[in-house]
Amino acid sequence: MNPQENKLPLIVRRRLHELDEIFYNLLKTAYVPHKICWHHNSHELIEDITYSVINEHIYYMYFEHIDDTSKEWESLYLKMEEYLVKKYGEKLEEYYNINCGN
Helix, strand or coil: CCHHHHCCCHHHHCCHHHHHHHHHHHHHHCCCHHHCCCCCCHHHHHHHHHHHHHHHHHHHHHHCCCCCCCHHHHHHHHHHHHHHHHHHHHHHHHHHHHHHCC
């Protein structure tokens, strides 16, 4: 386990493989090259895909028992977002720039 993962709450660490799996599945279906260029830039794409992975998938699969307006959920969301951005952010920037230009 890398140091970044050690800092995550256990409830999130248990779901890292699901975060990765959903990320890759969405990249193969909803975020294919011809569907991403409506984003204004790579940062918008990164925000959109992390939101989709966390709020539209992981939340309803594993965290629905937590109020989505609570500080607890906000904290968990930010940790998962940070994990995804650190792990995939640069790759997503390249992906966007290759397929849509700068």
